[in-house]
Amino acid sequence: IAGITQAPTSQILAAGRRMTLRCTQDMRHNAMYWYRQDLGLGLRLIHYSNTAGTTGKGEVPDGYSVSRANTDDFPLTLASAVPSQTSVYFCASAETSGRTDTQYFGPGTRLTVL
C-alpha cells in the first residue's frame, strides 16, 4: 500500500441499511478526516481525528460515526442510511506536527442510497 486506500470504490445501498466505509493510510500521519463532496458544494468535513484514540465532529456529523483505534485506520459508519447521504466520500490524512497540515486524499467512495 502506498498512500491512502478506501473501500468500497462505489456502493448502492437501500435506505435504512447500515454501511461502513473503510479508510487506511500507510504514511503514519497523525490526523485523519472524512469529507463528503456534493455537486456545487465544497468539501464538507464530517468527522476528524487528530490522533489515534480521539475523534471530533466536523461541519456535517449527523447520521455518521467514526472510530480511530489505531494510527492507520479510520472507518466511517452510517448507522441507518438515508437518501440525503448519497454523495462522494473522501478520506484524507495529514501530518500536523509541522503545522503545514497538508492533507492527502484517498480515491473516494461513491455512495448511492435509494
Place this chain on the structure above:
Amino acid sequence: GQNIDQPTEMTATEGAIVQINCTYQTSGFNGLFWYQQHAGEAPTFLSYNVLDGLEEKGRFSSFLSRSKGYSYLLLKELQMKDSASYLCAALDSNYQLIWGAGTKLIIKP
C-alpha cells in the same frame, strides 16, 4: 461566519495564462491551500502559502495577501490536461480547512 469565494467556472485557451482568484474570511488564519481535482478523482495538493507573496512551482504559481484575505492561482502555458476543478481552502485558527466550492477550468484548443 467563515467563507471562501471563488468563481464557479472559467474558460481559457491552450497555451495561454489563467488566474483563478480566491477570497477568504476565516476565524484566524494559518495558511491557504490550492488543490487540483480532475473529474471523478480525488483532490491533489498543488500549493500552500502562509506568508504574503508569490510562490512559483513550475507552470503553477500561487499568491497570497493576508491583509486583503486574497489569493490567486496562476497557471501558465496551459495544457489540455489542466482541465480540472481548482479548490481553494484556508486553514483557520483551529487548524481546520475551510473549503471553497471549486473553480471548474475548461481549456479549449
